Amino acid sequence: MKFTVAVTQECNLRCSYCYIDKRPAHMSPETARAVVDFMFQASPGEEKIDIGFFGGEPLLRPDLIRYITGLIEDHPSFDPERVRLAVVTNGTIFTDEIAPSSTRTTSPSA
Helix, strand or coil: CEEEEECECCCCCCCCCCCCCCCCCECCHHHHHHHHHHHHHHCCCCCCEEEEEECCCHHHCHHHHHHHHHHHHHCCCCCCCCEEEEECCCCCCCCCCCCCCCCCCCCCCC
16 A cells, blocks of 8 residues: 655745645644554555655655654554655755654654
């Protein structure tokens, strides 16, 4: 099963061909919890789960991606052999600070 998680609609670029309506909108922690529950409930048994973080530019909200990743990893149905995470990014703001780490936030900043 494949899921796309729209973390934010903000973007640091203004490409003329882009179809995303750029605005300062971010996923709330409450919505993130509901989305994670839905993904596990909607995925049959042992089927692989592909989750892609998307935006705008999702790396504008690394705190939110870490928070959602923590919710996924802490979910009772989580199996690391079953779940694959990806980020769809323009790559222009990727840094060592944004790179994956074992540090998770308990709640994203506003």
